[in-house]
Amino acid sequence: MATCPQGHTSSDEEFCEVCGREIGGAPVIVADAPASAEAELPAAGATCEACGAALAGRFCEECGHDSLAPPPVSVPRAAVERVVADDAPPVPTDRVPEATTWTATVTADRTYFDAVMAAEGPDASGITFPPYCPDRHFPLAGKEISIGRQSRSRGILPDIDLLGPPEDPGVSHLHALLLAQPDGSWSIVDLDSANGTVINDEPNPLRPNVPRALEDGDRVYIGAWTRITLRRS
Incomplete structure (x- = not known):
């Protein structure tokens, strides 16, 4: 044998x-085989090197990674985002929203006052041009901005309060309303005021309750001498 x-x-x-x-x-x-299956079990409290989940056996229950295999190579998130950003097509400039802010500047206009006096407006004889009227600036925010003169007894508290000093008596308590537009601009509505609302050098006042679009630099005249200039920045 x-x-x-x-x-x-x-x-x-x-x-x-x-x-x-x-x-x-x-x-x-x-080659010698493993002494027992227990040699392949992770130590107590061990976590998966791929996803960080707690390990209860050789293979991760969350991602399936073999704990005996080398850890996977990870790519930094910032690098991934940079690649995505580099590969993304540029946004057309005409579709990028422009961050704009509008401001209403209130002052006394002598030329407008003289025109009102020349037309012999209501109570013209009892109105005098204010000797001092510092500019007041009102940032425009929200959906609408009310313009007028405060009257606590009637519960009227306009956003642009022209009570003064100096007080323009030709401004109605609730004179006009500025309305925000979807494109970021503003329009104005005369609320059937006593003395009307004039835009720039137009000969006729606005029709009551009819919105009128405004542009950067437009001048709004109300009362006896008040000029409100809208500026966009």
Whole structure:
């Protein structure tokens, strides 16, 4: 009987009848198997190197990563966002919203006052031009801005209060309304005021309750001398 390199006895003197190896060949070294399955279990409190989830076994229950395999190579989020941003097509300039702010500047206008006096407006004889009227600036914000003179007894508290000093008696308590437009501009509505609302050098006042679009630099005249200039920045 012949003996193969693995120690099997065989009646065939060329190849082992048990394992098929050549008689007289070199023995094959077999690597030792793990002592037990417990050798593959992660230590208590271990976390997945791929997603950070707690490990209860060799394979992560969240992402399936093998804890015995090398950790995956991660790409910084900033780099990913930079690549996405670089690959994204540019936004057309005409579609980029323009951040604008509007301001209403209130002052006394002598030329307008003289025109009102020349037309002999209501109670013209009892009105005098104020000797001092500093500019007042009102940032425009929200959907609408009321213009008038405060009257607590009537519960009227306009956003642009022209009560003074100096007080323009030709301004109605609730004279006009500025309305914000979807494109960021403003329009004005005369609220059927006693003395009307004039835009720039137009000969006729606005029709009551009909919105009128305004542009940067437009001048709104109300009362006996009040000029409101709208500026966009």
